[in-house]
Amino acid sequence: MSDPADFIDESLQYESSEERAEDYERRLGTGLEYYGASVGAVRGTVRNAERRYPDLGHDDVTALASELWARPVFERRLASVVLLQSSVRLLRHSDLTRIEGFLRSAHIEDLVDPLAVDVVGPLLLRLPGQDGVRARAVLERWAAADDVWLRRAAVLAHLPAFRAGAGDDAFFRRTVRLVSGAQQGRVRAVEDAVALVRASGAG
Structure with missing residues (x-):
């Protein structure tokens, strides 16, 4: 592993708790391993890593996120999400391919939701011109995907825009239509996401 990944992994293991891991x-x-570090400890570890390695650029951040995600350990994957959250300003529309891989393998709301709401959503808000158009096309592809977590993420990614008063009702309604056409029957994970975004002011 790289030095930053080693630092984060060792710090997370130092913060481990067998009782919390069992919880x-x-x-x-049971699909993941658990060190038993608290969410606060994960966030603090990422902040410490960013202070320790202050010159991380786009390629460093995205490579480190992938390195942390590669092992199916909850705290490592959460650290990957936190790292991307704090580095949204560096991300590009092309990074959605990497994030899609994370979403497909996340399998739990505790990883899917912050990726969608705190990474993808803010990224969409800041992408200009053609990059924004391309990003929206990716979101529509997710909405029509066979993967329930991609569909949930496609819906939740609208949340930051509506919370900021900049939501696009037509785009959201199209996302909902695509999601509805891609699934058979009611899927609670997706229906809950649609209800949450509508509660924030979406049409």
Whole structure:
């Protein structure tokens, strides 16, 4: 692993708690490993890493995010999300391909939702011109995907815009139509996301 990834992983293991790891496993399921570090400790570890390695550019950040995500450990993957959250200003529309891979393998709302709301949504808000058009096209592809977590993310990514008073009702309604056409029957994970965005002011 790279030095930043080693630093983050070692810090997370230092913050581990067997009791908390067992609680995570009961609540989130057995598909991941758990160190048992608190969410606050994960956020603090990423802040410490950013202070320790202050010159991380776009390529460094995205490579580090992938490196952390590569092992199916909840706290490592959450650290990857937190890193992307704090580095949204560096991200590009092309990074949505990498994020799509994360979403497909996330499988739990605790990882999918912050990726959608705190990474993809703010990225869409700041992308200009053709980059913004391309990003919206990616979101529409997610909305029509066979993966429920991509559909949920496509919906939730609208939330930051509506919270900021800059939501696009027509775009949101198209997303909902695509999501509805892609799934058979009711899917609670997606329906809950649609209700949440509508509660924020979406048409």
